Each structure stands twice: as structure tokens, then as C-alpha cells.
Amino acid sequence: PEDIKKLMYPFKYSSTFTRKETKIDDSNLKEREKERIFCQRCYNLKYHNKIKSSSSSSSSSSWQENLTMDKSFLNFLQKKKNSIILTIIDIIDFPGSLIKNLDNLIGKNNPNILIANKIDLLPKNFDEDMIKIWLKNSCSEYGIKNIHKIFLCSAKKNWMIKDLCNEISKIKYYNDNIYLIGNTNVGKSELINSFLRTYVHNSKKYEVTSSHIPGTTINMLGLPLNIFGDTFGKSIKGMLFNNNNNNQEDHRFLFDTPGIVNENQLFHFLDQEELKMIIPQKSIRPLTYVFKPGKSLLFGGLGRIDYKMGEKPIRITVFSGLDSHITSIEKADKFYKQLSSNEQNHFLKPPIGSIERLKKFPEIIKSIKDLKVVSNEELYIKTKKVSILDIVWSGVGWCSIGGVKIGETAIFDVWSPDGKGVYVRNVPL
Ligand code: GDP
Structure with missing residues (x-):
């Protein structure tokens, strides 16, 4: 019976999750797409899902050559104070996509927002609150206690993106760059694109290449926060400059960092x-x-x-x-x-x-x-x-x-x- 089924498993039977999708105006998308200029690597990734080594003509060259990032590069975050960290995980690869020892890596002073991405892949009608509590408890078991808030998002479908950005803009002690971190393939590039689609006029100009091939963000990629207009801009500037000088330029960045390689992920x-x-x-x-x-x-x-x-x-x-x-x-x-x-x-x-x-x-x-x-x-x-x-x-x-x-x-x-x-x-x- 339905009422018994409901008790059994939140991924399948509960029905309290309301999807907040931001509708994107994609008129003229094809026209704008034509105007985009890709480097050869990004073009191959986007249209052929292939990575071709620039140093070799062999099309069979492996994407694994890019998988050289380990989490030691995040050590710079420990020295930061008041940077917002966006930690992204893949909800269908949990706890596999969790960065171990995260609290030590990012230090105490940086608020950490946990983004559980690819929520669109979960069976319909799951229980949002239950999954959040479960994520929080599981993270705690893995020693990750510094979590400011958890968001269940779909970067691909722009679900909960506005709510996430509103939360970011509310964090008071925020005066440094924002860093997006996560294992390879969890959807970091797609999330940046979702921010852009939601907040930036003519966002295709800035879009970053997202692909199912792990390790496709090679270097740290910074987007000036001032392109995001009101969300990360004005409301933050008010707090930052004590409301004295709202016209001051915002020189901070949102950084998409290279994926951290977790050798246990089977897609390697x-x-x-x-x-x-x-x-x-x-x-x-x-x-x-x-x-x-x-x-x-x-x-x-x-x-x-x-x-x-x-x-x-x-x-x-x-x-x-x-x-x-x-x-x-x-x-x-x-x-x-x-x-x-x-x-x-x-x-x-x-x-x-x-x-x-x-x-x-x-x-x-x-x-x-x-x-x-x-x-x-x-x-x-x-x-x-x-x-x-x-x-x-x-x-x-x-x-x-x-x-x-x-x-x-x-x-x-x-x-x-x-x-x-x-x-x-x-x-x-
Ligand atoms: P990155 O390595 O962390 O930058 O991951 P990407 O942004 O390149 O995404 C990896 C793969 O996951 C790509 O095939 C994306 O299309 C897919 N992906 C990313 N976000 C989502 C999402 O919210 N839902 C679904 N279904 N797929 C996603």
C-alpha cells in the first residue's frame, strides 16, 4: 500500500520536493551560438566529446593526461579568510564525490556551502529535507562539519540556482573571492554556466566548457563578480563598503577550480x-x-x-x-x-x-x-x-x-x- 511504501525509502516514495526552476529565455540562442569562438580543445569537447592532445595528432590520445590535479593545490584556501567556498558533490556519486579532509583543507574562517548537484537524476518525488539531513550526518561521519548550508541543485536544469545565489549574497563576512571546488565530473563548469545563464545578459559569451569527460577544467578559471549584476554585485557591495560607496567597482572573482582527482571514481x-x-x-x-x-x-x-x-x-x-x-x-x-x-x-x-x-x-x-x-x-x-x-x-x-x-x-x-x-x-x- 502507498502509505507503507512512503515509509520505506525517500529517494523513491516521498513527495515534498518542489523544483524551483529558472526559465531561461533562449530566443536567439542559435544565432548567439554561431558567434562564439572556441579553442580547438573546447570545440572538440563540446561537439564531439573528445579531447585531442595539442601536442599529438593522434585522435586516440587519452583525456587522462589532464587528470593531474590532486587536492594539495587547495592548500592556498587555508590561508584565506572569509572567502566563500562552494563545495559541489554529485548526488548520484555520494560519498564517492566527497572531498575527504575538507574541513582542514579550507580552514575555519571560510563559510562552506555544500551543493549536491544533479538532483534532476534522482527518481521523482524524493524528500528534500530528509536528504539534506542525511547529507549533513554523512558528511559529519566523514569529518566534514564546517557546512554553512546545503543546497540540492541541478546545474543543468538551473534548479535552486537563484536560491543558492541569494544565500551567497547574504553571507555577511564576505570580502574575498568565491571558490568553487569539487572532484572531477561533479558539474563545476555546468554550475558556473548555470549562474551565467541565470544572471548574465548574453551569457554565451562567457560560458565554460562542460563535458562528461572528467578533468576538463585545466586551470583555475576566474569570472569577475561584477558581470553578475545585482546578485553578487550591488547587495554585496553595500555590505562591503558600508553603504558609503555603492558605485565602487567590484574586483572580486568567482573561481572554477580544476577537478580534484579521486582515483576511486569508476569513470577513470x-x-x-x-x-x-x-x-x-x-x-x-x-x-x-x-x-x-x-x-x-x-x-x-x-x-x-x-x-x-x-x-x-x-x-x-x-x-x-x-x-x-x-x-x-x-x-x-x-x-x-x-x-x-x-x-x-x-x-x-x-x-x-x-x-x-x-x-x-x-x-x-x-x-x-x-x-x-x-x-x-x-x-x-x-x-x-x-x-x-x-x-x-x-x-x-x-x-x-x-x-x-x-x-x-x-x-x-x-x-x-x-x-x-x-x-x-x-x-x-
Ligand atoms: P566538472 O568536471 O566538475 O567541471 O563537471 P562538468 O560541468 O564538466 O559536468 C560533468 C558532466 O556532468 C557533464 O556531462 C554534464 O553535462 C553533467 N552534469 C553537470 N551538472 C549536471 C546536472 O545538474 N544534471 C545532470 N543530469 N548532468 C549534469
């Missing part, structure tokens, strides 16, 4: 075509399976979960843009042995391509062994929620384990390429 293993296969284009439709002991759920060639031991069937709900399949554990073992051969099964994709490509793909190994899942009776009585935990494949999706009866234990093995990129997290309660 994928090439351009494969990335296209895993990144969902629209809101994810959850799929619930009855999962019996002895069965394995396959996430293409990127991982699997085996229900190794347990008394009864449980419920497993998959949230991913990638097709999932259920088979027996024995068959799964056999299929994954074929992964690097040309007999590769159609449901083990990605990886895709030539036999050389398949051979190069990292072996799928056990990342978590004997994961014990038990129902928490106390929690069940308190919340009436039967989902117990989520297993997340970074950037690929997650599955929510539910329906383990009180007093029973279900035991799982979880597999991923090279044993990387898998997280177990509590479900939002």
Missing part, C-alpha cells in the same frame, strides 16, 4: 563511449528485484553483488542508468571470466570495444567480502523503515538492500574493477 576506468553509457541522461527509474540467496546482481561489466548466504529472499532496489541483470553466482563467475574475451556477453557492458580494450580493463575483484546485513529492530520500531543500507558504485549507481527480516542475517560479497569505487552507506532515514 572508462573511455568516452563507455562514459556515455553509464551517465544517466534523465531521472533514474528505480527497479526492485526479489533477490534470492545464491543469486548475483550484475552492473554491466563494472561490478556485481552476490547474495551469498541467507535464509529468505530479500528486496534489492537498483538506482542506475545502466542495465542490471540477475543470475546465479556460478554463472556470474563464468561470465566475468569471459569479460576480457571476444565472447563477452551483452550484459557485461561497459567495457566495450576491441579485444585489446577488453583485455586492458581492470579485473573485477571482490571489493567487500562477507558483508553482513541485519535488520535493526529498534530502528524499525522507531521509523517503520525496512531499507537497511545502500551499496554504491561510484558514478554508476547504487542498490538499496531491504526486506531482511528482523532476527535474520543476509551475507553479501561486492565486486568492482580492481576492487575500487564501492561504498556502503546508511540510507537516509
